Amino acid sequence: MTSASDLSDLLARQREAHGQDPMPAWPVRAARLRALDTLIRQHRGEIADAIHADFGCRPREETDLLEVFPSLSAIRHALAHGKRWMRPRRRLADLAFLPARTELRPQPLGVVGIIVPWNYPLYLAVGPLVDALAAGNRAMVKMSEYTPRFSSLFADLVARHFPREEVAVISGDAEVAQAFSALPFDHLLFTGSTAVGRHVMRAASANLTPVTLELGGKSPAIIGPNADFPRAVERIVFGKLVNAGQTCIAPDYVLLPRNRVGDFTSAARAAVARFYPGIAGNDQYASIISDRQHERLCALREQAIAAGARAEVLGNGSDPKQPRRLLPTLLTGVRDDMAVMQEEIFGPLLPVVTYDTLDDAVAYVSARPHPLALYLFERDRGAVEKVLTRTITGGVTVNDTLYHIAQHHLPFGGVGPSGSGGYHGEAGFRTFSHLKPVFRQARLNGTGLLNPPYGARFRRLLDLLLQRG
Numbered sequence: 292m293t294s295a296s297d298l299s300d301l302l303a304r305q306r307e308a309h310g311q312d313p314m315p316a317w318p319v320r321a322a323r324l325r326a327l328d329t330l331i332r333q334h335r336g337e338i339a340d341a342i343h344a345d346f347g348c349r350p351r352e353e354t355d356l357l358e359v360f361p362s363l364s365a366i367r368h369a370l371a372h373g374k375r376w377m378r379p380r381r382r383l384a385d386l387a388f389l390p391a392r393t394e395l396r397p398q399p400l401g402v403v404g405i406i407v408p409w410n411y412p413l414y415l416a417v418g419p420l421v422d423a424l425a426a427g428n429r430a431m432v433k434m435s436e437y438t439p440r441f442s443s444l445f446a447d448l449v450a451r452h453f454p455r456e457e458v459a460v461i462s463g464d465a466e467v468a469q470a471f472s473a474l475p476f477d478h479l480l481f482t483g484s485t486a487v488g489r490h491v492m493r494a495a496s497a498n499l500t501p502v503t504l505e506l507g508g509k510s511p512a513i514i515g516p517n518a519d520f521p522r523a524v525e526r527i528v529f530g531k532l533v534n535a536g537q538t539c540i541a542p543d544y545v546l547l548p549r550n551r552v553g554d555f556t557s558a559a560r561a562a563v564a565r566f567y568p569g570i571a572g573n574d575q576y577a578s579i580i581s582d583r584q585h586e587r588l589c590a591l592r593e594q595a596i597a598a599g600a601r602a603e604v605l606g607n608g609s610d611p612k613q614p615r616r617l618l619p620t621l622l623t624g625v626r627d628d629m630a631v632m633q634e635e636i637f638g639p640l641l642p643v644v645t646y647d648t649l650d651d652a653v654a655y656v657s658a659r660p661h662p663l664a665l666y667l668f669e670r671d672r673g674a675v676e677k678v679l680t681r682t683i684t685g686g687v688t689v690n691d692t693l694y695h696i697a698q699h700h701l702p703f704g705g706v707g708p709s710g711s712g713g714y715h716g717e718a719g720f721r722t723f724s725h726l727k728p729v730f731r732q733a734r735l736n737g738t739g740l741l742n743p744p745y746g747a748r749f750r751r752l753l754d755l756l757l758q759r760g
Contacts, residue, residue: 293463295470298431301459302474305402305429308456313399315427317374323424324373326452327417328366334448335359338413341441345409347578347615353533354413361697362417368699368716369425376425376720379729387756390733397724399427401477404500406468406491408483409437409580410537410637416445419480420458422719428478432460433471437580469494476500478723482539484635485708503712503722505539506705507635510662512542512692513652513678515669519690520551523668524558527641528566530666530692532619535577536639537584540664542692543636544625546652549645556603556621559641563605563619571608571616579615579638588617588638595631595642600624649674653681661685663709666692685709 312319331338339354377397384391403423407416416432423430432449434442439462446460453459461471472479472491475498481491482505495502512530514523531542547555567576579585596602603621619639625632631642646652649669656665665684669675675689685705686695696703696715704713714722732738740752 293461293467295473298461298467298470298474301431301455301461302402302476304456305431305459309399309401309429313401315399317377320373320377320425320427321370323453323457324366324370324421327421327424328363330448330452331359331362331366331413331417334444337444338441341444342412342438344440345412345438346580348574348613349534349577350575352575353577357533358411358413362414362421364697365418365421365699365715369421369720372717373425373720376717377427380726384730387759388730388736388738391736392731392733394729394731396727396729397426397720398727400723400725401428403428403430403723404471404474404476404479405430405432406472406479406481406483407432407434408539409435410534410539412438412441413445415482416460419482419714419719422714422716423723424458426720426723428723429456430458431471431474431476432458433468434460434462436462436464436468473497474500478503480712480714480722481505488710503714504705504710505703505714506663506708506710507539507637508660508662508705508709509543509632509635510540510664510666510684511656512545512666513649513656513668514545514547514551514555515649515667515671515674515678516548517671517674518668519670520554520668521558522690524555525562526668526691527666528559528562528619531641532563532566532576532639533693535579535617536619536641537577537580537637538693539637540686540693540696541637542641542666543662544632544642544644546644546646546655549647552623552643552645555643556623559619559621560603560605567606569608570606570618572613576616578613579617582615584638585615585617588636588640591631591634591636591638592620592622592640595622595625595629598626598629600626600629600631600642649677653678656682656684661705661707661709663705664688664693664695683707 339351343349380395382393384393405419442462449460472494478501479495480503485506488504488506512527527542567573600622601624605619622642625642661683663685665687667678667689688695699716702713702718703715
């Protein structure tokens with residue numbers, strides 16, 4: 292197991308290497324990004340096999356769609372735009388200081404730490420790594436102990452394609468993760484639960500390490516009164532059941548008009564049958580990652596039923612070869628005091644909450660901690676604007692689910708308890724850069740007129756400045 296001393300030594304080596312080339316030229320950064328691209332393309336099959344083995348069942352198609360594709364797309368976007376992101380940004384000097392010139396100069400921070408969760412271990416390692424490399428940094432990546440096969444494979448592949456002083460992958464348990472988060476990185480990005488995020492932020496604070504937290508929370512899906520109802524149900528089912536709901540931005544619960552519960556149940560059942568025929572034995576429906584997570588989800592379901600909720604299982608049967616296969620289940624008649632309505636679910640359980648008016652639905656969301664994502668299905672533009680204006684959430688997809696995370700021109704991140712900071716594309720480049728402000732004084736300038744001793748001329752100039760200010 293990697294020790295705290297080993298981690299400190301590795302950080303020192305990366306920091307020394309960065310000091311020898313603190314501002315890598317674009318060809319150097321591009322070569323690192325292409326090496327990452329080659330790693331993924333050449334070993335795509337091995338990657339899918341390792342993730343499948345860790346989950347017990349994870350369809351290759353989902354790994355390709357939700358991990359390989361966005362990883363390669365992020366690299367392609369950075370290669371297309373990174374050189375432009377590097378350029379100093381000219382700014383106008385304030386009128387009183389003309390003809391001086393100013394600029395913002397993007398500068399790599401140094402060594403970035405990345406803590407990766409288990410649910411999308413490739414993409415949630417590669418996504419921030421792309422941004423860190425495009426910004427000219429070195430990186431240390433801590434993988435999850437809950438995906439041991441993929442973590443071991445990824446560490447081996449990275450070691451083949453990168454010097455350890457550029458990118459290093461670390462495996463290990465919670466003790467290693469704790470030591471990792473306590474290192475004095477120049478920036479630390481953590482993706483995971485809110486509870487663990489608190490510990491990470493506390494450890495990083497000892498070194499005043501800047502932290503980006505990508506957490507989660509209870510992301511609602513609102514079906515508005517004028518929504519295309521069949522499509523809304525289909526897209527909610529899709530967003531909920533890819534990776535068996537083990538997605539930080541999966542719809543966590545549904546808000547819909549009070550008289551549509553039966554319609555929603557029927558449409559959801561039909562969508563599940565269409566997407567996953569014979570779902571219990573369908574190898575395109577993922578398993579729950581571990582016995583511990585499976586037991587947690589079963590407990591949430593049983594607690595809700597015992598407290599008065601009704602369970603509608605969408606599918607039937609069982610597969611003895613996949614004991615962690617959990618069938619999709621709607622929970623109606625839920626109450627706020629149930630654990631399933633207080634904790635992030637992270638699995639294929641979907642509570643259904645009813646409302647009388649859209650204002651009630653907005654008030655329901657606004658009265659709760661800010662979620663990482665919000666999904667709104669509505670055709671009336673005024674209603675869409677009302678929800679966007681009156682709710683605070685990390686990101687929003689209108690008339691679909693999940694896809695705001697795949698937009699390279701939009702930052703991805705949470706707000707409040709669902710996270711802080713953001714990355715992806717240029718936003719990620721800026722997260723892992725210091726935009727150094729530079730003021731260039733002109734050879735001929737009037738600042739000497741403000742030197743002491745402060746006489747009548749100084750007071751006249753100061754009065755003029757104050758009037759303009």
